[in-house]
Amino acid sequence: MNKERCFHCSEPIPSGSQFITVIDDEPQEMCCPGCQAVSQAIMDAGLKNYYKFRTEPGAKQSEIVPEQLNSFSAYDLEEVQQDFVYKDSDVSNVSLSIDGITCAACAWLIEHKLKQAQGIVTINVNSTTQRALLAWDASQIKLSQILAIIASIGYVAAPYQADEEEAKAKRNSGQFLLRLGLAGFSTMQVMMFALALYTGYFTDLDSEFRDYFRWVSMIFAAPVALYSAQPFYFSAIRALLSKNINMDVPVSIAIGGAFISSCVATYNGTGEVYFESVSMFTFFLLLGRYFEQKAKQKASVNSSNLHKLVPLTAHLIDSANIKEVAAKQLKLGDRILVKPGDLVSADGIVIDGLSSINESMLTGENLPVSKKTGDKVFAGTINVDQPLKVEVTAIGKDQFVAEIIRLQEAASNNRPAISYLVDKLSRYFSTAVMSLSFITYLAWHFFISPDDAFWVTLSVLVATCPCALALATPTAVTCAISTFTKMGIITRKSGVFELLPQLTTVIFDKTGTLTYGELKIANVKTLGNETEEEVLAISAALEKESLHPIAQVFSPYNVPSVTADSIEHVVGQGIRGLIKGNSYCIGNEILTNSEIKSDTNQYIWLAKNGQVIAEITLQDKLRSDAADTVIESNRLGLRTCIASGDNSGQVRKVAEDVSVDESHAGLSPQQKLELVQNFQKQGHKVAMFGDGINDAPVLAGADLSIAMGSGTAIAKNSADLILLGDKLNRFIQAISIAKKTTSIIKQNLMWALGYNIIVLPLAMSGNIAPYIAAIGMSASSLIVVSNSLRLLKDPS
Structure with a gap:
């Protein structure tokens, strides 16, 4: 045996073995064809960082032969997936970067295709960021099979990696600029000949000279039609192969049809040519799409930046x-x-x-x-x-920043209800444009002016492209999500931007929400034979496994010799357990059969075998912006309320300090939920602030639930909105941004629909030249995107 070891699995390399994979420009020896095939698949998939940062050798792949691997097989390897796949129970989750998405119709097509596959739990595609959030059952379908399905409809998908995406974005941007530059150069050349012909400079010359300039124009226009316009063709072909019509179908027909008919006219020496129109509206379409892509990148840049936070x-x-x-x-x-x-x-x-x-x-x-x-x-x-x-x-996927990234990915793919209607409308709109273009051609060819029928039809195809309509909602939502992330606000529910402006009532929990939840022991009053130290040690043993804010108070008093068994959490009341054969319970007056206090302090009691042995006074500090948040809520016309499980006078004191409209103390989780339901029955839209295990049921029952970032995992998982910082007033800012987002979506839709309603009859009546139509369509899309970018302005 050779002393050298396999670069992939670190197993010894047999003598005479000659399996090599080039990794980072260096040939590396492998022990078997399986490891060689897998390592090559990893490199082909662009996952070279796997070998750079892996912590353990890969699994030996001797049972795999190269024929068993397809171009996506590397993504099925467990050691590779650990970098980008997050598993929640039996469901695997990944963020995919998808090349080739040009519009909302592309996103719909990918979602529609994948939802038909068995094992797909959820798939949400964001056309603005060109990313997808995918959840699947790995026991039913492999990631490589999912990527193959996406590839089968003409898109290239891979797990999102920030560094790779940046490099890819630079390459794509360079290629796009080349297409745009070529189109611009050709347009200038073709227009020189076209202007000369239009102004009659060559009308006295023979037709041979006229044809010569047409041939030269065709030569300059050919690279534009055959290379610069390729993105439109590929997008249209993908849609047609999937039996759909997207916005690039009419554009492709316009460009291809005009170029082919012009070539035929040039070859035959008869008829009109449209080389200048082909070059010009391809240039303007590309220019508009270039600025549009730059704006989209600006809208989604925060998401990429989060991936770069963790140092290498x-x-x-x-x-x-x-x-x-x-x-x-x-x-x-x-x-x-x-x-x-x-x-x-x-x-x-x-x-x-x-x-x-x-x-x-x-x-x-x-x-x-x-x-x-x-x-x-x-x-x-x-x-x-x-x-x-x-x-x-x-480490890795379990870190806080990874959780934020996952939540943000989910938020970016949560769309308001109106977006689904707009997507559907866009698809029908494209079909309607095709039909109206056909009617326009027939009307002009047979009844109005046969010579003008073609260019009028081109104008209709280009001018009425529903790009702006499809961009109206996703760009605004992406920008709003980006702004939320900068502020430390994470949304987890579709429709949050619609719900926030509709709220009429806000219910606050007390501990950990209006207060910091950083309780301190102010006094321990012993009522039995136990000392203060013994009371605290017993309390700490009972509270040791609890995540409630009160439990954290006792963590410094844990004594290894004092442990509790048979722990039972009594929701909304406290904890029971056995210590050295004695039955203890710690909690409120209901659980411990204690006397209710009438002052404004917060108390809990410790009981042993049914007898109260200690009274513990707790202190908590009001959040610095709690009162201002309540005042601002009231100013917005919101009804404010406290619903707390605490039955002490502390609830009344906090209610007075922050000036809420009403307060309710000593509520069980069920009673909190009933309170929410009563408001809902009266027609109120209710937002519930919660922090802690007790709040999970009521958070789920409210119209909109909000958890503080310091809350427990179960509270966050039940919440629709998470405030990562300690600022309650972020809620008020969230309402403001949501109102602005809703307003901008409506403005975008009004502009997109209004533009098409106005331009369609003008184009059909022959009052818009093809290149003017291209300018109008591009400008319409840019206006929508630019309007959405206003949401990125710092709200604080």
């Missing part, structure tokens, strides 16, 4: 040494050093040091947050002041 390297503390390693090589429990000015490489807990962290890239809050021993830090945030030693608690 980390400073690993290894014994007494510190060495730089790839961030992807970090493991749970590793300790890293974060120097001032450095990005945090992984989620973790501070084990040594005191500093402040800039978390604005995640939460939208610009002020640095103080961090000390025991505090959490997140990958992608910036250490500002002093060095910190951090123990890694989450």
Whole structure:
């Protein structure tokens, strides 16, 4: 056996083996044809970063032969999928980048095709970002099969990778500029000959000279029609092969038809030629699409930036040494050093040091947050002041930034109901344009002017292209989502932008919502034989596994010798458990049979074998902007209310401090839900703020649910809107942005529909030249996109 090992799986390479794969321009030896085939598939798929940042060798692939692999097989490998596939129970999730999407019709076509495949859970395509959020059952269908289905209808899909996408965007932009430049140059040349012919400079010359200039015009127009206009042709062919008509079908027919008929006329020496029209409206269409793509990229740039937050390297503390390693090589429990000015490489807990962290890239809050021993830090945030030693608690897809990216991807693909209507209207509109163009041609050819029938038809085909109509909604939503992300707001439900302006009532939970939820023990009053230390240790043992804000108060008092068994969470009341054979419960007066206090403090009680042995007074701090948020809500005409499970006078005090319209204390989760339902029965649209396990049912029942970013996972999973920072007033800003988004969508639709209603009769009556039609169509799309970009202005 050879001492050298396989580059893919690290198994020994047999003597005489000659399986080679070129990786990063270096030939690497493989142990078998399977590993060679898989490594080559990985390189062909553009996944060279896999070998650069992998933490473990790949699995040996001796059972695979090259014939079993197709061009997408590398994406099925578990070691490759760990970089971009997120698994939630039995469902796999991935963000795909899709080349070839030009309009909303393309997005609809991909969704429609994939939904027919068994094993697809959800597929949502965003035509603005040219990305798709895919969820599938890996036991029923492979990722490679899904990518093959997308390829079968003419699109190229691959898992989204920010660096690869940037490089691809640059290549595509360069190619697009080449097409545009060629079209512009040819247009200038062809127009010189066309203007000369139009002004009669050559009317006294023989037809041979006229034909000569036509042949020269054809030579200059050919690259435009055959190369520059290719994106329109390919898009149209994809649609027609799938038995659909998109907006590029009429454009392609116009360009191709005009060029072919002009070539025939030039060859025969009779008839009209339209080479200048072909060149000019191809140039203007490409110019409009170029600016449109740039605007789309600006709208979706925040999403790409999030992928770049996590640094590629980390400073690993290894014994007494510190060495730089790839961030992807970090493991749970590793300790890293974060120097001032450095990005945090992984989620973790501070084990040594005191500093402040800039978390604005995640939460939208610009002020640095103080961090000390025991505090959490997140990958992608910036250490500002002093060095910190951090123990890694989450890596890869489990990090906070990865969760935000997943939520944002889902938000970008959640579309308002009106967008589905517009998509359907766009498809019908394209069919209607084709029909009206055919009618126009017949009318002009047989009844009005046969010589003008062709160019009038071209004008109808180009001028009425529904690009602006298809762009009206997705560009506005993408821009709004981008603005939300900058502010630290994540949407998880389609229709949020429609719901926010319709709200009439806002219900706030108290702890962790109007207050910070950072409770402190103000006093411990013992009522039995136990000491204060024993009471706190027992309480800590009972609360150890709970995620409720109250439970966090007792975590510093955990004693290893005091442990609780048979833990039972009584929703809305507290916790029961057994400690050293005794039955304990900690919670409110209902669970512990205690006396209700009438003052404004917050209490919980500890009972042993049915007898109360301690009364614990808690203190919480009101959020700095809670009162202003309630006042602004009232100013917007919203009814405000507190619904809390706390039965102490603290609820009444908070209600007075923030000036809500009404407050309800001591509510169980079911009673909170009933309160929401009562408002709904009265015709109110209800938003519910929640934080904690108790709020999950009522969050699900409200018209719109909102969770604070510091809330528990179950609360966030139940919420439609998540505020990642600690600012309640982001809710007010969200309403403002939602109203502006709704307004801009309506403006876009009115403009797109109004433009087509006006231009269609003008084009059919012969009052618009083809190149003017191209300018009008491009300008219409640009106006819609530019109007949507107003949403990117900083709202704060």
